[in-house]
Structures are given as structure tokens and as C-alpha cells.
Amino acid sequence: MNNSTDQSKRRGFLSKMLTAGAGGVALFSSAAYARGRKATRTVKLTEEQLDELYFIYQEEKLARDVYITLGEMYPAENTFASIQLSEQRHIDAAQQLCEKYKIDLSRVNEEGIGNFDIDVLQEYYHKLVDQGSESLTSALEVGVFIEELDIADLTKAIEEMDMPDDVTRVYENLREGSYNHLEAFQGALTRV
Amino acid sequence: MQDKVADEVLMEPEMIVYRYYKALYSGDLEFVKSIMTPKSYSMMLESFGLKLSFKDPFFKAELEKVEEEASSLKKVEKALSDDLRSRNVSPEIDILEVEANGSIRKTVYYTEDEKRKNLYFSKEDSGWKINYYAGRPIPQSHFTSIKKWFISILPSFKLPTS
Numbered sequence: 011m012n013n014s015t016d017q018s019k020r021r022g023f024l025s026k027m028l029t030a031g032a033g034g035v036a037l038f039s040s041a042a043y044a045r046g047r048k049a050t051r052t053v054k055l056t057e058e059q060l061d062e063l064y065f066i067y068q069e070e071k072l073a074r075d076v077y078i079t080l081g082e083m084y085p086a087e088n089t090f091a092s093i094q095l096s097e098q099r100h101i102d103a104a105q106q107l108c109e110k111y112k113i114d115l116s117r118v119n120e121e122g123i124g125n126f127d128i129d130v131l132q133e134y135y136h137k138l139v140d141q142g143s144e145s146l147t148s149a150l151e152v153g154v155f156i157e158e159l160d161i162a163d164l165t166k167a168i169e170e171m172d173m174p175d176d177v178t179r180v181y182e183n184l185r186e187g188s189y190n191h192l193e194a195f196q197g198a199l200t201r202v
Numbered sequence: 203m204q205d206k207v208a209d210e211v212l213m214e215p216e217m218i219v220y221r222y223y224k225a226l227y228s229g230d231l232e233f234v235k236s237i238m239t240p241k242s243y244s245m246m247l248e249s250f251g252l253k254l255s256f257k258d259p260f261f262k263a264e265l266e267k268v269e270e271e272a273s274s275l276k277k278v279e280k281a282l283s284d285d286l287r288s289r290n291v292s293p294e295i296d297i298l299e300v301e302a303n304g305s306i307r308k309t310v311y312y313t314e315d316e317k318r319k320n321l322y323f324s325k326e327d328s329g330w331k332i333n334y335y336a337g338r339p340i341p342q343s344h345f346t347s348i349k350k351w352f353i354s355i356l357p358s359f360k361l362p363t364s
Contacts, residue, residue, distance in 0.1 A: 114339040127322050128335045130245050137252045151256065153340040159248075 049077055053174045055111055057068040062167050063177070064113055065128065067104035069163060070184070072131050073097045073156050073191075074137075075123045080142045080149045087146060089153065093191050100184050147202050153195035160188045213237075214310045215323040215330050216297045222321075223314070224334065226250075227291045229283035238332040239324065244269055245334055251282050304340030307333075 028175040055063070074097035081090030087118035101120065108115055119125050124139075126132040138156065168178055213221070224234040225247075235243050247268060255262035256301035261281055270315050298318075299311040306325040313319065322336035 058335075061335040061338050067336055112341075114341065117337070117339060127320070128334055128337055129319055130249050132319070133249045134252070137249065141252065141256055148256070155252075155256075160267070 021030060036146060050147050052110060052176075055174070057080075059171055059173060060113055062133055062171055062173075063104070063108050063111060064115075066167060066181070066184075067101065067108050067115070068118060068126060068128055068131055069160065070097060070100040070104050071120060072126070073132055073160060075135060076138050076142070076152065079139050080152065082139060083143060084146050084149055087149070087198065089194050092151070093194060095189060096191065100142065100187060103180055103184060107177060110176075134151075136192045142189070147199065150199045150202065154192060154199070157192035157195060161185055161192065164188065184195075210296065213329060214300075215321075216300050216311045216312075218323070218330060218332065219297065219312055219321060220295055221308050223293055223295055227286055227293070229287035231279045231283050231286075237330075237334075239326065242332055242334045247278055247282060250286065254281060254285055267283065290292060303336070307336045307340060 027055050074094050077090045077094040077097060081087070081094060083088065098184060105115065105120070117127050119127075124135050126135060138152045142152040168181050168185070173181070222234065222237060225231075225237075234246065235271045238246060248265060251261065251265050255265050261278070263323065264274040264277045264281075268278050269275075293314045294316075296313045297310060298313065301309045301311065303309055303322075308330070309320050311318070311320045322333055323330045324333040324336040325331075
């Protein structure tokens with residue numbers, strides 16, 4: 011979660027995207043998130059890699075659910091409403107990856123706002139909503155916290171898990187989206 | 203110490219749930235660390251340290267470095283241990299069900315002060331550990347499916363009693 015390193019990594023990623031000329035559109039389409047830029051062969055993932063995919067999917071749900079709940083608490087603050095839509099695309103992209111690798115998602119209740127199968131995410135949800143309920147500033151700080159958490163976890167998955175190219179591409183796109191959300195929450199904090 | 207370690211190795215997941223809560227709210231993070239996978243332990247620190255990290259930027263900065271720096275881990279553990287002890291919480295834990303997920307994973311369903319919860323476990327070299335990443339349903343092998351089917355039709359082989 012080192013901001014200056016993350017920002018420079020992000021700039022590197024952005025310049026790569028621009029050089030490849032494939033950037034912008036992919037960031038706004040869940041299908042593009044999930045497919046990557048070209049079709050790739052599905053390889054067999056290790057158990058640890060499959061666990062990571064399952065976890066990241068639900069971590070994206072955490073972001074959406076917290077923003078929905080905080081958005082209802084602070085309806086005049088548009089940041090939550092706009093980012094929760096983007097988070098739904100993140101969930102869809104992570105879900106498509108899980109389905110591609112035949113991960114059983116039957117235990118995940120995606121529609122249930124604030125319901126998590128993983129204990130630590132359930133705890134996070136309650137604590138973050140509780141923290142965000144203190145004030146609008148706290149709520150926006152919660153947004154910053156969630157995005158930093160997502161960026162850190164996606165970076166670990168990309169750099170340490172030896173994921174295949176298709177997963178890495180999706181995770182890079184998700185991380186790029188999280189950087190955008192982080193900037194949006196930081197910007198909103200300066201206006202409060 | 204030897205006996206303590208031997209006891210922990212043999213502990214079943216449902217027993218670990220009781221011990222986890224007892225250790226957690228008495229601030230015994232050394233024991234908590236011994237019953238969790240390293241990755242899950244770090245996440246537990248982040249989750250239970252959330253309140254502190256919003257209040258104290260110094261704690262937040264240390265929390266972000268726990269996986270890289272032993273001195274940061276120590277500082278975070280000390281602050282969190284004091285915080286957890288001061289909460290003066292002693293939740294009532296009731297085990298509802300233990301479900302196997304493949305051969306080396308289990309899920310324990312329980313209530314914490316009547317709130318329904320579950321924790322995932324994986325069997326590591328040193329025994330069962332709390333592992334937040336172990337919740338993915340493991341597909342049954344063909345052999346397991348055939349075995350289940352065979353067991354299900356066994357009654358039809360029973361000889362008439364009269």
C-alpha cells in the first residue's frame with residue numbers, strides 16, 4: 011500500500027496500455043475485463059491459485075456492498091453511487107474467471123448485500139460500515155481503505171501467485187479500476 | 203512447551219474455534235498465530251486492527267508493513283493485544299456443525315453470541331489451521347462419487363430377515 015510506488019507502477023501500466031493502443035475501452039466493459047485482449051487457452055490452476063480466484067471474487071463484492079450501504083447513508087455524495095456500478099463490473103469479471111476455471115460458486119450469495127461466506131470479509135463489512143457511519147469524511151476514508159486493500163491484494167496475486175496470462179490481464183484491469191476509484195475517493199475527500 | 207505444541211497439533215477444528223476466541227479476547231496473539239495460516243493471520247491483524255488504524259496513522263503505517271518487517275509486526279501485535287484485552291469481551295460460542303470439504307479441509311459452523319458464523323480450516327503439516335482461503339468447495343473425485351453411489355444402493359443387497 012505504498013502510494014508513491016503504486017502510483018509509479020500505475021503510470022507504467024497506463025503507458026503500456028497506451029502504447030499497445032488497447033486501453034480505454036477495455037476499462038469500461040466487464041466482458042473485456044474477463045476476456046483480456048485475446049483469447050487464450052485455459053491452463054490448469056493450482057489449488058492455491060483457485061483459492062485466490064475465489065477469494066478475490068468475494069473481495070470485489072465487499073467493495074460493492076459497502077459502497078451500496080454507505081451510498082444509502084449519504085445519498086448526496088455521488089462517488090458511492092458511481093463506483094458501486096463499476097464494482098459490479100469488477101464482480102462480473104472476477105466471476106467469469108471463476109467460471110472459466112470451473113470454480114463452484116454455489117455458496118456465494120452475490121445478491122445478498124452484506125452477506126459473506128468468508129468470515130474475515132463478513133467482519134470487514136460490519137466494521138467498515140460502522141466506521142463509515144460516523145461521518146461523510148469517515149465514509150470516504152473507508153472508500154480509500156477498501157481501494158488500497160484491493161490494490162494490495164491484486165498486486166500480490168499478480169506478482170506472487172504465478173497466475174496465467176488471462177488471469178493476470180483481468181487482475182491488472184481490476185487494479186487499474188481500483189486506482190481510478192482511489193483517486194475518486196481522494197478527490198471527494200478534498201471537497202468535504 | 204512441548205506438551206502445549208503436541209496438544210495444538212492434535213486439536214480438531216471445533217476445539218480450535220473455542221480456543222481461538224478465548225485467546226483472541228485475552229490478547230494472546232502468539233497462540234492465535236499458531237492456529238492460523240500466515241496469510242490468514244495477517245488478515246486477522248488487519249481486520250481487528252481496522253478501528254485502531256483509522257484512529258492512529260502511526261499504527262496504520264506499521265500495519266501496512268507487518269509482512270515485511272518483524273519490528274512492525276511486534277508493534278502491531280502489542281498494540282492490538284492491548285486493544286483486544288481492553289474490550290473485555292467473552293463471547294459465547296456454540297458449535298453447530300463441522301463439514302468436511304475434501305480430505306484436508308473443514309468448515310466449522312457456529313454461533314458467536316447467537317450470531318451465525320463459520321470458519322474454514324485446512325490441514326497443514328503442523329495440524330489444522332484457520333485458513334480464510336479454504337472455503338472454495340472442492341469437487342468430489344470420480345472415486346468418491348462412485349463410492350457414495352455404491353453406499354447409497356447397499357441396502358438393496360440386504361438379505362430377507364425371515
